[in-house]
Amino acid sequence: MLITIVTPSFNRADKLPNLYSSLCRQTKKDFIWLVIDDGSTDNSKNIIATFNHKEFPIQYIYKENGGKHTALNVAFREVTTELLFIVDSDDVITPDAIETIEKDWESVKGKNLCGISYLRGYSETEVIGDEHPVNYAIDTLINVRFNQNVTGDKAEVWKTCCLKDLQFPEYEGEKFISESILWIKLAKKYKMLFVNKIIYITEYLEGGLSDTGKPLRFRSPKCMIDGSLETMSEHFTWKWRIKETLLYIVYCKFDGRGFMEMIKCPYKSLVMLCYLPGIALYYYWKKKYQLS
16 A cells, blocks of 8 residues: 545535545545544444445544644654555545555655655646646745645645654643644755645535634644744745744743743844734734634
């Protein structure tokens, strides 16, 4: 097996059959499906038990609820295949997704890349956000996604060994962190292949992570501080560095940190420059979202 499809899931028993059906429709089925159940209280386990394991190997791991990033940490430790493809429980992949990944990976296998970035779509023909600037380019995720302002969620396939030494930070009581924190860490060391092909269909559900937005981030300030510090580095354009510094200040305030603690970071000058507008932004969002 070349690929493990990793699905973190929480109370998505009603959605998992749709994803399973899309996996059954794959033109190539030499993959493993690993479901990390993040403490579901519905009948997710029973639903997965009804799926035909002869179509492809299905692995199921149950853990205490801690947020998607903690489920992915489990996956990074467990996966043994060369590639790892994160597919959310409420989404599906196109019938030729696995075949496409295998073909493209074979073409770049000797180039020491950390993975491949494909497109997500609302359908097989409607792209979410922007396409990559150059099809089949080899570059870093920072240069393509951030510094060239490419918008929209993408479908990334990762080389598993590059993830083995990485883990999302975990803090008690915090259940959200942007996945980009790890992808940025990888982009500071490796390049990847960018392909303008939709292999992943996304449905943005009410109550999902994409829908709950900023308040969810403000309730996980320590995690988000770690993420902002990655994006404040010199690898990014000044536009991104200023934006993330403002967010860093906001998250620090939600975490109860004062000015002296905020400037104890590698980017003291940036924090001092952005401090007052960052504080204003904090009070604006605190009032807007009625956060204590």
